[in-house]
Amino acid sequence: MKTGKKRSPEEIAAELYPADPTERKIAEAVFNGDEDKVIKCLKEAIESGFDPLYLIDKGLLPGMSIVSLLYDENMLYLPDIIMASNAMNDGIEYCKERSSKMPELKGKVVSYVVEGDIHDIGKKIVTVLLIAKGFEVVDLGKDVPVNEVIDSVKREDPIMLTGTALITMARYSFREVNDRLIEEGLRIPFLCGGGGVNRDFVSGLELGVYCEDGACVPKIAEEILNGATIGELRNKYVFLSV
Structure with a gap:
């Protein structure tokens, strides 16, 4: 045959x-x-x-x-x-x-690797996939202090924030960022991923949306543009290997 x-x-x-x-x-x-x-x-x-x-x-x-x-x-x-x-x-x-005008982009996303972590492959993949789908990405780099993340969100007014962590201990910076965003009234979806976090940890963050696979990030960004709330995103992706 x-x-x-x-x-x-x-x-x-x-x-x-x-x-x-x-x-x-x-x-x-x-x-x-x-x-x-x-x-x-x-x-x-x-x-x-x-x-x-x-x-x-x-x-x-x-x-x-x-x-x-x-x-x-x-x-x-x-x-x-x-x-x-x-x-x-x-x-x-x-x-x-070579153009007199800027391209029209769907929306802006701030992306970073948590403070204390220098592993940025996951962030690079997320950045590439978002750009490929027409989003503007403000890439803060790796080992980014909490204050710098908050200042960038204030300055850039993104539709969402994405953070990655490979080192388990570094993930606690996510909690500090989450709390500071709430304190500042910046209630935007906060996508958290990487080998240093799991669904249970991220579900404990009020703004957190767990993302296991970077390929899902552009899909989530599209849903945010279409009006999806943090609660809706959390409910939709909680059981999926995203």
Whole structure:
């Protein structure tokens, strides 16, 4: 009995690229993590009359969305998503420098790694996935003091805050951030994830929404834009391996 040949990520991606040749070349360069080719394709497209912001929306983001999709399907891995994100980010900066207006984004998210923890792979994945879905991300970095997190939320007015922790002891910074947000009247969803936390711990935070898998973060952000409350998010994701 013959079995069908398993398709490679490249073969699947080829079916998902934009139909327009110019947009396709940009998306393919992002997928391959080829930063030099991304810039080359963008330069050629802009010189031929394409709007830089159009190229972000129709070339760069679709390329990253394909990477995210195949990563969710376990067909691509962390190095792939990091290389693609670097290529996409370079392309976004190139386009923004050549445009007289800023791209319209869905909403703003503040993201960080808790104070006392320098492990930021999870945060990087979350950042990439959010950007690929059209969100603006304010990345505070790793080992971020509580005061800096609160000041950023005040300044940026995000739709949600995301924090990651790999070290178990560092997770208690989440509780301090949660309490400070409430004290300041900043009642926004506070997504907490990483190997240092579990669902039981996060459920004890009034603003906390547990997130086991970074792939779920853009979905939660979309739901927030559609009016989902913290309570609704907590109820929906409490039993899911998100």
